[in-house]
Amino acid sequence: EAQVTQNPRYLITVTGKKLTVTCSQNMNHEYMSWYRQDPGLGLRQIYYSMNVEVTDKGDVPEGYKVSRKEKRNFPLILESPSPNQTSLYFCASSPHNQPQHFGDGTRLSIL
């Protein structure tokens, strides 16, 4: 089954404790992206990757890092999480210039 898989689905952690949210897709898509969804603000792009080893900032990249060492994986790294990064996170993937397919989300709570 074609899918975008995120882990974990839920995480409660504390300020400053490094964490990684993994994203994996099995559709051989070139493009991958991370979004965060907040009430009243909608979905906003954090980082994106056009292909392996090619990443760039989206609209709200502060406090996040990404890497794209393999085509299927695009982890989101929070080196020193803060409470304002409490949010619902979505990973998406697509072939170039095609509709993006989204994972089921990761709900992060940072205390």
Add this chain to the structure above:
Amino acid sequence: EDQVTQSPEALRLQEGESSSLNCSYTVSGLRGLFWYRQDPGKGPEFLFTLYSAGEEKEKERLKATLTKKESFLHITAPKPEDSATYLCAVQEGGSNYKLTFGKGTLLTVNP
């Protein structure tokens, strides 16, 4: 200023009562306009892409249309299973396939 505005924020319909959701946008150089459906606890699910004014797409009870300034998602004879949040997103020309989302319309269809 929001680039993508959806209205209404919430809509409650009786089963069988047809209606329309609106998405107005102000981006220049539109590459595509996308409609997604989002169920609670899930990621956005792709419905339609529209590329140029006058284009229409249909799927079951849903029909999407596009003008130069807005898109409509028409729902004909809705059923309770159509209840969800409907998201509109635009993609501008350029190297990043970033989607700029509206805040969504929460549709509830009562039996």
